[in-house]
Amino acid sequence: MRLVMLGPPGAGKGTQAKRLAERRRIPHISTGDILRAAAAAGTKLGKEARRYMHDGGLVPDAVMIGLVQERLRQPDAHGGFILDGFPRTVAQAEALDGFLAANGMPLDAVVQIAVPRDELVGRLAGRRTCGTCGTMYQVAVSQGPNGRCDACGGPLLQRDDDREETVARRMSVYERETAPLVGHYRDKGLLREVKGTGSRDEVFQRITGELR
Ligand code: AP5
Numbered sequence: 001m002r003l004v005m006l007g008p009p010g011a012g013k014g015t016q017a018k019r020l021a022e023r024r025r026i027p028h029i030s031t032g033d034i035l036r037a038a039a040a041a042g043t044k045l046g047k048e049a050r051r052y053m054h055d056g057g058l059v060p061d062a063v064m065i066g067l068v069q070e071r072l073r074q075p076d077a078h079g080g081f082i083l084d085g086f087p088r089t090v091a092q093a094e095a096l097d098g099f100l101a102a103n104g105m106p107l108d109a110v111v112q113i114a115v116p117r118d119e120l121v122g123r124l125a126g127r128r129t130c131g132t133c134g135t136m137y138q139v140a141v142s143q144g145p146n147g148r149c150d151a152c153g154g155p156l157l158q159r160d161d162d163r164e165e166t167v168a169r170r171m172s173v174y175e176r177e178t179a180p181l182v183g184h185y186r187d188k189g190l191l192r193e194v195k196g197t198g199s200r201d202e203v204f205q206r207i208t209g210e211l212r
Contacts, residue, residue: 001026001080001211002105004087004096006181007113009170010120010127011196012203015136016113017084019204026080029071031064031088053161056169058088058177065095072099089177093184110185111207113196117171124167128156 001024005013014030021028035053038046045063052059068086071077087093100106115123128137128147132154139147139156147156161170185191192210196203 001082001109002100002107003080003082003211004107004110004185005082005084005113006110006178006185007196008115008117008120008174008178009167010123011113011115012123012200013084013113015200016111016204016207017082019200020207021082023208024080024082026082027074027076028082028084029068029077029086031068031083031085034067034071035059054166056161056166056173058173061089061091061095064088065092068092068096069099072103072105087181090180090184093181107190109192109211110181110190111210112182112185112191112193113203113207114193115196119197120171121164121167124162125164127162128158130154131157 003020005017007013014032017028017030035046035049039050039053040046045067048063049059058064064086068083072081083096087096123138126138126140128139129135130137130149130152133149133152135149135151137147137149137156148154149156161167182191192207194203194206194210
């Protein structure tokens with residue numbers, strides 16, 4: 001299965017993509033995770049990406065297109081993949097269309113997860129990620145950035161771009177740059193729209209129902 005997960009920041013793309021990828025035994029390719037790993041490692045890509053991510057902007061298309069094409073050429077993606085966070089602009093979507101067509105790898109579906117804005121803002125404010133194993137948590141916002149991971153005892157950290165002012169910028173960048181992809185994929189007959197509210201299990205059931 002070749003899938004794209006679409007939706008605003010905090011919609012649950014990463015949460016659902018991880019679970020779907022485990023079930024289907026295909027790679028979950030998150031461009032946000034790739035960029036954060038590069039930033040943590042201090043690579044040239046990471047240093048460049050950090051400047052854009054910190055302010056809630058987008059890393060330039062040319063960088064992202066090259067990065068994803070290289071990832072899709074890896075052998076583990078030949079049997080399918082779930083893209084999370086890419087494409088994010090019309091230019092990225094068109095480059096992906098061309099790459100997949102040229103390589104005989106058509107998409108099966110694009111899942112758009114819809115969540116009201118108020119809930120998105122609350123989810124991002126309360127998101128904490130274990131700095132050791134990457135497990136994600138939701139905390140009461142008043143709890144602050146402290147706490148330990150239940151799974152491994154690592155420190156729970158707040159993502160740099162989950163600060164209130166950066167979230168507002170990410171939302172407007174999404175509306176301007178990424179929301180037009182809904183029409184792009186609807187026109188191609190690939191779009192599957194799923195309500196992203198309710199429990200993680202409920203959302204997962206809706207997605208698997210749409211993909212059946
Ligand atoms: P990226 O990491 O892709 O961030 P994003 O798209 O803003 O998405 P998020 O990771 O914030 O949210 P999500 O939808 O994955 O939700 P999640 O499952 O985490 O990108 C970060 C940055 O990298 C970008 O801003 C940009 O700078 C750069 N970048 C990345 N790709 C790029 C590209 N292609 N081009 C250019 N730049 C790029 O869930 C959110 C929270 O909600 C979690 O705490 C989770 O536990 C919780 N949650 C999930 N589901 C539920 C539920 N059903 N109920 C309650 N809580 C839930």
